[in-house]
């Protein structure tokens with residue numbers, strides 16, 4: 001299982017610092033949506049230039065203009081971009097078309113989708129590389145939130161998936177057992193006193 005580090009910060013400087021610390025232990029470096037909104041796609045270029053050997057994931061959360069938004073992110077250095085599963089099929093297909101042109105990939109984020117397994121199968125049929133079983137930061141803060149629901153949805157979907165929603169050292173083994181291809185961890189790494197050690201601990205918890 002691959003490990004993805006979601007860098008939810010507002011500055012490229014902070015992202016580059018975190019990326020340098022975590023890179024030896026992770027496979028995918030994600031630029032969180034707030035970072036891209038704050039700094040623009042120049043942040044994607046900066047991270048890719050610093051880590052050309054890593055998969056760089058631009059969490060665009062595109063809802064419209066799929067081809068255009070994917071295109072500009074790929075040109076900036078992204079290897080994977082996200083489109084929302086709640087977007088129309090033509091938006092997802094447009095992003096997939098841009099990915100094929102550039103030899104890159106599209107991840108469909110199922111945040112806010114009620115029937116995640118069904119939508120997962122639809123978007124993979126449209127050409128998504130994998131789907132993200134995702135509970136966002138707001139949903140995680142709601143009473144009764146449980147990662148288990150995401151893991152069940154992933155296992156039920158029967159297509160390649162990642163899991164994001166407060167993944168941490170105590171839960172990452174369950175993510176792997178669910179059959180996920182990628183575990184996404186943000187705050188459990190960047191909120192740690194020692195970012196490198198937190199990333200290494202997550203890596204050590206999975207194979």
Ligand SMILES: O=C(CO)[C@H](O)[C@H](O)COP(=O)(O)O
Nearest residue numbers: 006136165166167185186187
């Ligand atoms: O995309 C996101 C929020 O929309 C986060 O990057 C994702 O949820 C991972 O972060 P965390 O591990 O802190 O939940």
